[in-house]
Amino acid sequence: xxxxxxxxxxxxxxxxxxxxxxxxxxxxxxxxxxxxxxxxxxxxxxxxxxxxxxxxxxxxxxxxxxxxxxxxxxxxxxxxxxxxxxxxxxxxxxxxxxxxxxxxxxxxxxxxxxxxxxxxxxxxxxxxxxxxx
Numbered sequence: 001x002x003x004x005x006x007x008x009x010x011x012x013x014x015x016x017x018x019x020x021x022x023x024x025x026x027x028x029x030x031x032x033x034x035x036x037x038x039x040x041x042x043x044x045x046x047x048x049x050x051x052x053x054x055x056x057x058x059x060x061x062x063x064x065x066x067x068x069x070x071x072x073x074x075x076x077x078x079x080x081x082x083x084x085x086x087x088x089x090x091x092x093x094x095x096x097x098x099x100x101x102x103x104x105x106x107x108x109x110x111x112x113x114x115x116x117x118x119x120x121x122x123x124x125x126x127x128x129x130x131x132x133x
Contacts, residue, residue, distance in 0.1 A: 036096020042078040042088060044106045046070050046095055052103030062086060062094055070104060 048070045057064035065084045069075055075083070081091035098104035109122055 033093050036093050037100050038096045038106070040077055040092040040096045040099070040106065041108060042081075042092065043076050043110070044108045045074045045076050046080060046098075046104050046106060047074055048104050049102060052098065055103060062090070063098060066091070066094055066098065067103065074107075 046066075048067060052067055053071060055067070057067050062084065065086075066080055069080055069083055077091055077095055078088060080086075080095065081088045084091065086094070095104065095106075099106055110119060
C-alpha cells in the first residue's frame with residue numbers, strides 16, 4: 001500500500017523542482033469585484049506615494065507584493081500582473097484599491113487627446129526598451 005499525498009500532488013512538484021500552483025481563486029483576492037473605482041489601464045505605470053512607501057505591508061498579501069514591486073521601480077499594470085503572478089483583471093482591481101486609498105498613483109501613458117509628438121516619443125522609448133532586453 002502506498003502513501004498518498006493529501007494535496008493530491010504525490011510529490012511531483014518536489015521531484016521536478018517545479019512551483020506548486022496557487023489554489024486560491026482570483027475572485028477571492030478581490031472579494032468578487034471585477035472593476036475598480038478608478039480607471040486602471042493596463043499600460044499605465046504605477047508609483048507608490050509617500051503613504052504607500054511608509055506603510056508597513058502585511059506579508060503574503062497581494063497588495064504587499066504589488067507595493068514591493070512598485071517600490072523597486074515604476075512598472076506598468078501589465079508588468080506588475082506578470083511579475084506578481086496575478087491575473088491582469090485582479091491586478092487592475094488591486095492597483096485601483098491602492099490608488100483609491102492613496103497608497104499609489106497612476107501615470108496614464110496615452111489618452112485620446114495626447115499629441116502625436118508624445119505618442120511618437122512613447123513608441124521610441126518602447127523600441128529602445130525592447131532593444132535593451
